[in-house]
Amino acid sequence: MSGLFSSKRLRWFAAAIVILNGVFPALWILFTSLKTENELTQKPITYWPHEPTIGNFISAFQDQPLLTFLTNSLIVAGLSTLLSLFISALAAYAIARLRLRFRGLILTAIIGVSMFPLVTLMVPLFEIMRSLGLLNSYWALVLPYTVLNLPICTLMMVSFFQDIPRDIENAAMLDGCTRISALWRIVLPLAAPGVATAAILAFVNSWDEFLLALSMNSAVAYRTLPVGIQLYQGEFAFPWPIISAALVVAIVPIVVLIVIFQEKVVSGLTSGGLKG
Structure with a gap:
């Protein structure tokens, strides 16, 4: 006892x-x-x-274009999350359902790629974006963030897709659904907790990222919140109350997402833990 x-x-x-x-x-x-x-x-x-x-919040919006930073972060994180989910769903479905010859090797490669430190990828990604003429644009961040989010999103969806009985898809395809249609209409709704969890992880990773956002977009008009908040700091002054107010503004969207999708995220994380 x-x-x-x-x-x-x-x-x-x-x-x-x-x-x-x-x-x-x-x-x-x-x-x-x-x-x-x-x-x-x-x-x-x-x-x-x-x-x-609330004067610090007023100053946070007046001293810097905080609303622009907030909008940029929402656009970049939202687009990269949608692209990550779309591509990951197709990749995860192929790994979970098709008879791939090197399936284990593919999963190992995905896990290995996800372990690469971001700092080692910055120079290649910067050179690619510069050669494509995408610097100082939303796509300069959306495309790299999508690539960085693909491994975790794919692995999470694979674990959920594998637990969905094949008979459900087979019955749908007998009724006239194609394989892709079965994925969108049957598999994804049944794997909603896993999809929601992958979406939250992808969104938060894109929302919080700093190094790429600092390197790719030097124009103030395309800066995201993590980079924009550092502009409040002066050479000899640190207005912590105003910086804290800007940080609170940056936290609010994440809190709202977690509250809205709380049940699905908890279910997804718990199920993923039990499957592991």
Whole structure:
């Protein structure tokens, strides 16, 4: 009984650490965004803002084109996510359903490619985008992000497609569906938790990426949020309340997506964990 009690305490302790690690930084940024510069620098440190203000959010939109950065991030992340899902669905269906001769080798190659550090791919990707004349455009980020998201999206969909009985597709094809039609009408709806999880991962990866966004688009009109937020920093000044307000704006779309697709994402992650 004592061992069981200790095990429960250990699990609760681990869960508390995970929650604290995820929630505390977000709350700290939120509280900082509501403080004045004077309150932020006073000692002793105050955790809760004594005189909350939304002035930092107004300044965040006035000092830099934050709305433009937000729009650019939504366009880039949205397009790259859609392309990643479309291509990954076709690739995953082929791997899961067709009799491929080197199926194991293909899966190994996908896993291997996903482990490449981004910094090793920056120069080749930059040269490709420059040769195509796509620098300082949305496609300079959409195409690389799609390529980088394909491995994880494909692997996740393969695991879900494999668990869908073939008899359902066979029955649909007997009723006149083609294989591609069966994929879109039967397989993808049944694998909705996996598709939703892959979509969230692809969107977050594209939304948070900094190095490629900094390298590919130097024009302010095409900068995304992670790169745009650094413009608030001066040579000798760090307006942390305003930067925190911009960070809160950047976090909101991700929180909204997680809330909307919470059930499917949790189901997808749990199912994926059980299958592994």
